[in-house]
Amino acid sequence: MLANTSIPVFEQLFNELTKTLPGDVFAFLPELVLCGTVIALLLGRLLGTDRWIPGHWTALVGTLIAFGFSFNAALGGIELSSVEATAEISRSELFSGLLINDGMTIFFRLFLLLFLVLVIALTVLSGIPDNEDGPDFYTLLLGATIGMMLMVSANHLLILFLAVEMASVPSYVLVGFLKGRRASSEAALKYVVYGAGAAGVMLYGTSLVAGLLGTAEIDQIAGKLSELTLTGATLRTILLGVMMILVGLAFKLSLVPFHFWCPDAFEGAPAEVGGFLSVASKGAAFALLIRVAGQLAGPAAVPPEIPVPGLEGLAISLAIGLGLVGAASSTFGNLAAYSQTNIKRLLAYSTIAHAGYMLLGVSAMILARHAGDTDLARDCVSGVLFYLTVYLFMNLGAFAIVALVRNQIYSEEIADYKGLAKQAPLLCVAMAVCLFSLVGLPPLGGFVAKFFVLAPVWKAGDIHPAMWLLVGVALLNTVFSLFYYLRILVAMFIDDRPTGQPVAKPDSVDKLYVALVSIPILLLGASPLIGKLSQAAEDAARDLFL
Amino acid sequence: MSNQPLFWIFALLTCGGAVGVVISQNIVRMAFSLIVSLGSTAGLFFLLEADFVGATQLLVYVGGTLVLLIFGVMLTASGPFQQIRVSPGETFLGAAVGLLLLSVIAFTVIDVEWDTLNAARTEASPGAESGNTARAIGLRLVGIPADHEIGVHEGRGGRTGYLLPFEIVSIHLLVVLVGAAYLARAKRRVADGSTGGEN
Amino acid sequence: METGWQAAGDLETTMIPSLAEATIRSFLDGAIGNAGWASLLAAVVHVALVAGFFGVPAGIFIWAERKISARIQDRLGPTRVGGRFGWLQAPADGLKLLQKEDLAPKAADQILFPMAPYIVVVSSLAAFMFLPFSDGWIAVSLDIGLYLMLAVMSLEVIGVILAGYSSGSKWALFGAMREAAQMVSYEIPMAICVVIPVVAAGSLNLNEIGALQGGWLGNWLIFHDPFTFATFFVYFVCATASCKRAPFDLAEAESELVAGFLTEYSGFRWSFFFLAEYASMFAVCGIATLLFLGGWHTGIPGLDESVQGLRGSSASWPLSWLANVLGFGVFFVKSSLLVCVQIWVRWTLPRLRIDQVMMTCLKYLVPISCTLFLGAVIWPLVLSATTGKTTLLGEPLGERAAPALEIQADTTMTGREGDLP
Amino acid sequence: METPLAYYLFVGAVLFVSGIVCMATKRNGIAVLMGVELVLNGANVNFVAFAHYTPLGLDGQIVSLFVIVLAAAEAAVALAIALNFYNNHQTIDVDRGDKLRG
Known part of the structure; x- marks a missing residue:
């Protein structure tokens, strides 16, 4: 009897596994290539080949291959979409619904891998991990990126926590990478302590949500929510759980009041790591936030006329709450940045402010989705995606210049930047481009991005008037932020260089790199590329609300 | 089968250990309280018929992670039996905030009518x-x-x-x-x- | 498909023969008529039995250690205390230790210092709950018995660290640090080694693993394939080290660290550490016996089958009890022989340095055990592809498991017949 | 009589709150890490309890298994960072690190 039952069972198991697994693995190829690269880096160190093939080449090649694979996947998506523009395309579940592979996954994968390539190139130029520590550094960098790539495709609360941990834990080490320096180790300790706490709180919230809904799958949250009678204790529990999950994500996004780690970590960390964290980690966290928050607004399929009891309050309070946090973050970030003397610290506060702007888009998305206006919700998401892409270039540009200048003048204080324009004009012009774009001045990418984010938020004001107020705060902040960015530029361009200061003589490769990073900012401000990118962002957002 | 007495023993040890971690002034005693707390948590897992999780809790958490933590304590303690000084005001504040948070969570989570919510599971099999x-x-x-x-x-x-x-x-x-x-x-x-x- | 798995799962869980716990409980239940009291009484009986198994071997081995070391050093060892071969030496030692004044240094932590020996002794004792002494003679039979046993044994290190730290003495602290580093490190290769026979047997249930090895000698898992053969020796090294036995006894290296984490202990508490050490030796050797050396089976063709026949449901209980007593004897002799090997090693090999201890583990034992694990996984595939068999010696494990499963299936699955495809 | 789910959830809540208070009041970096472990365990108790009582089923147990593993990894890194901090500052007091202010 055993023979009769158990053999088919194994066959069935085998069939089950082989039916979907190859397809899943193929879609997961970019991540797998990164995993392989990590192993190659370690093997290289074990066998001693890293003396001849430095770690950065291995990492760069691996990342480029992964980039190629995801680019291929993206091309497939675009081709499909041009054929049948209306049909739901390319949304598929991988690994029995643990991951989701849709337009946004593809978009963020490309985003992260492009960014990783740029960061690795920057570290090669600035030489922050020497050949000795290179394999370790790139292992951590790639490991964190794998976590972030899981974050953007997570469809299960376990993957949510796992991915956040995978992205965070290597980041803790990266922040403390200059292990002999007091500031670095202090930054790492603060980061790890707060980060671990936030992750714990998030996990507790996850447990409440999963227990109450009886499912751990993110894309079923909306449906399960509408089945519950959201009143009294049930509503309070779900609110508590959601708030705790959002605490974890807010920590990753360095939103007020969970921002306090950010300036310390960025100041203590090498500028390259700061750039990596400020862009990649934020991007991945936004992707996750969009996925989770979108579900919390309830099912999109239910027309707004049929109210689900309690859901109304949940969605609107969530949207308004996030909006207020976003406004508070941008205000606080800008105010605190004003008095900074260290440029990395200043950029950290600017990061907080920018996360606030983008959060407005997410809050408007929740509102629009709840009101049943999927088009507006899509616009909100695509606005955030556009902003993130521009933010990649302008923030990376700023951090790259900080890193390259540090290698020349051995300082990261704004006071030491005086008169730099005469010695390194190209770097300073590029810095000006990045900073003006960060302010959001036309005709730079930052302006267009701000427009794309804030326009749908303004439109969402029709649903709830508080959105208008939030847009007003954001605009006010934009004006205000001009002043502290200008301080850097004043120091660079107008002040004279004091005698006796080290002379900056950037290499031509450095200049090339800086130009490469800052040209897209110009292009994304005034060229047909805007349309291309916004189209891609819309494509990415489309699969989200079916 | 009545597991109620066992539940009370493990629950009290778990909570007592957790509170002990908070109120203890000596870092090694904190670690010991933590061991008690997490070890009894494994007991709770066994009561919840999660034997594999309970065993993993003992093997990885108590036998691995906590040993690591105690190592950290030993390596960083500048003197034997280092005391952590906390001012009374801070203690009071901590206790107040903690009780507040606990009552918020307790009256939120426990008020939910779990039984009716989980009616779907009534036909659970052996x-x-x-x-x-x-x-x-x-x-x-x-x-x-x-x-x-x-x-x-x-x-x-x-x-x-x-x-x-x-x-x-x-x-x-x-x-x-x-x-x-x-x-x-x-x-x-x-x-x-x-x-x-x-x- | 689901029902298929369901069936397989149920078969596995019901394969465990009537357990001592269940038997005693049902017996008491019948006698007392109250399930709650019956399980409490059953628990008391078990604790008493396990404590007996815990204490008696420890006493025997303390005496054996003295005698064997004496023989190795060309002495006679204890002869005067009384009894034949001076066997009263161990009880006399215990009595002496009980009388000693229980000292605690002034600098010691007054809560943790007295507590530490209990942690060690309790974790060591708890491990015996999951050790089957004969077929079904096990206090708590779980599907994950082996895993849980290792988990519980790994808690011993906490007691050691606390003992070292709370003593307020640097010798004790050094000893505890070394000890903790050593125990935590050696747990890794030991766990990997344990997994190898588990993969071969397909179960974490120690009782099941033991029952699988009936028949002749070739059915023992040590002869299952070359990798399990090699694994046995790696496991034995790791087990010796995890019991902090020489040549890995760095923690209490008398010549360097006075007595390691034991320095400040005396009297009763000190004897607890020793009791736990000897009991752990027996426990790890018991695991080795069960995983590699056929458990309670003699390995003599024919004999095991007839003994197994006595255990069958048709036999009356004295006979099956007798069979289990025999099994217990076989198990005890095998495990004791392994303990004697540990004693033998202690008195013949010089002690390693701490860096050598750590290097042996991390540089040699971990890679070796990983390689063995890989090999053990690949071996049956290669073998069945080339020769069509899954084992070289002995019968294939599936065939051995099948009859037992079928008996169980006939008796227990009738109620669920309708669910099956 | 079976223990109600709420009892387990209360134990989880106590663990969670103790962890939070521990993180908030202790200055010793390693003590803060102990608070983190408590918080994670509170969540784990919830998960396993939900696994037993709600339709979450085995998913809850599996999540808690992964949490245990991830917590171990996190603790290892946190400890390495704490030791690194100690090497540079000769203290493990989180507040004593005062190089980064502003």
Whole structure:
């Protein structure tokens, strides 16, 4: 009897596994290539080949291959979409619904891998991990990126926590990478302590949500929510759980009041790591936030006329709450940045402010989705995606210049930047481009991005008037932020260089790199590329609300 | 079968240990309270018929992670039996905030009518009671539901395979190991004229 | 498909023969008529039995250690205390230790210092709950018995660390640090080694693993394939080290660290550490016996089958009890021989340095055990592809498991017949 | 009589709150890490309890298994960082690190 039952069972198991697994693995190829690269880096160190093939080449090649694979996947998506523009395309579940592979996954994968390539190139130029520590550094960098790539495709609360941990834990080490320096180790300790706490709180919230809904799958949250009678204790529990999950994500996004780690970590960390964290980690966290928050607004399929009891309050309070946090973050970030003397610290506060702007888009998305206006919700998401892409270039540009200048003048204080324009004009012009774009001045990418984010938020004001107020705060902040960015530029361009200061003589490769990073900012401000990118962002957002 | 007395013993030990961690002034006693708390948590897991989780809790958490923590305590304590001084005001504030938070969570989570919510699970089969979950967990890793879960979930629920996290966590552990080893070790090779001037 | 798995799962869980716990409980239940009291009484009986198994071997081995070391050093060892071969030496030692004044240094932590020996002794004792002394003679039979046993044994290190730290003495602290590093490190290769026979047997249930090895000698898992053969020796090294036995006894290296974490202990508490050490030796050797050396089976062709026949449901209980007593004897002799090997090693090999201890583990034992694990996984595939068999010696494990499963299936599955495809 | 789910959830809540208070009041870096472990365990108790009582089923147990593993990894890194901090500052007091202010 055993023979009769158990053999088919194994066959069935085998069939089950082989039916979907190859397809899943193929879609997961970019991540797998990164995993392989990590192993190659370690093997290289074990066998001693890293003396001849430095770690950065291995990492760069691996990342480029992964980039190629995801680019291929993206091309497939675009081709499909041009054929049948209306049909739901390319949304598929991988690994029995643990991951989701849709337009946004593809978009963020490309985003992260492009960014990783740029960061690795920057570290090669600035030489922050020497050949000795290179394999370790790139292992951590790639490991964190794998976590972030899981974050953007997570469809299960376990993957949510796992991915956040995978992205965070290597980041803790990266922040403390200059292990002999007091500031670095202090930054790492603060980061790890707060980060671990936030992750714990998030996990507790996850447990409440999963227990109450009886499912751990993110894309079923909306449906399960509408089945519950959201009143009294049930509503309070779900609110508590959601708030705790959002605490974890807010920590990753360095939103007020969970921002306090950010300036310390960025100041203590090498500028390259700061750039990596400020862009990649934020991007991945936004992707996750969009996925989770979108579900919390309830099912999109239910027309707004049929109210689900309690859901109304949940969605609107969530949207308004996030909006207020976003406004508070941008205000606080800008105010605190004003008095900074260290440029990395200043950029950290600017990061907080920018996360606030983008959060407005997410809050408007929740509102629009709840009101049943999927088009507006899509616009909100695509606005955030556009902003993130521009933010990649302008923030990376700023951090790259900080890193390259540090290698020349051995300082990261704004006071030491005086008169730099005469010695390194190209770097300073590029810095000006990045900073003006960060302010959001036309005709730079930052302006267009701000427009794309804030326009749908303004439109969402029709649903709830508080959105208008939030847009007003954001605009006010934009004006205000001009002043502290200008301080850097004043120091660079107008002040004279004091005698006796080290002379900056950037290499031509450095200049090339800086130009490469800052040209897209110009292009994304005034060229047909805007349309291309916004189209891609819309494509990415489309699969989200079916 | 009545597990109630056992539950009370383990629950009291768990909570007592947790409170002990908070109120203890001596870092090693904190660690000991933590061991008591987490060890009794494993007991709670056994009561909840999660024997595999309970055993893992003992093996990995209590036997591994906490040993590591105690190591950290020993390596960083500047003197024997280091005391952590906390001012009375701070203690009071901490206690107040803690009680407030606890009452918020308690009156939120416990008020939920779990029984009616979980009515769907009433037809749970005997497999759920046996407590031998190792095999079921192993099957779930490859995406095969345990027998008592069939029909409980709609859609893909219960069919989730956890092969991906199982595999990907190994990469994570590898990366983490590299990171921890990097921080812990001294420079391996002498940097001969390389760019590493940071240290 | 689901029902298929369901069936397989149920078969596995019901394969465990009537357990001592269940038997005693049902017996008491019948006699007392109250399930709650019956399980409480059953628990008391078990604790008493396990404590007996815990204490008696420890006493025997303390005496054996003295005698064997004496023989190795060309002495006679204890002869005067009384009894034949001076066997009263161990009880006399215990009595002496009980009388000693229980000292605690002034600098010691007054809560943790007295507590530490209990942690060690309790974790060591708890491990015996999951050790089957004969077929079904097990206090708590779980599907994950082996895993849980290792988990519980790994808690011993906490007691050691606390003992070292709370003593307020640097010798104790050094000893505890070394000890903790050593125990935590050696747990890794030991766990990997344990997994190898588990993969071959397909179960974590120690009782099941033991029952699988009936028949002749070739059915023992040590002869299952070359990798399990090699694994046995690696496991034994790791087990010796995890019991902090020489040549890995760095923690209490008398010549360097006075007595390691034991320095400040005396009297009763000190004897607890020793009791736990000898009991752990027996426990790890018991695991080795069960995983590699056929458990309670003699390995003599024919004999095991007839003994197994006595255990069958048709036999009356004195006979099956007798069979289990025989099994217990076989198990005890095998485990004791392994303990004697540990004693033998202690008195012949010089002690390693701490760096050598750590290097042996991390540089040699971990890679070796990983390689063995890989090999053990690949071996049956290669073998069945080339020769069509899954084992070289002995019967294939599936065939051995099948009859037992079928008996169980007939008796227990009738109620569920309708669910099956 | 079976223990109600709420009892387990209360134990989880106590663990969670103790962890939070521990993180908030202790200055010793390693003590803060102990608080983190408590918080994670509170969540784990919830998960396992939900696994037993709600349709979450085995998923809850599996999540808690992964949490245990991830917590171990996190603790290892946190400890390495704490030791690194100690090497540079000769203290493990989180507040004593005062190089980064502003």
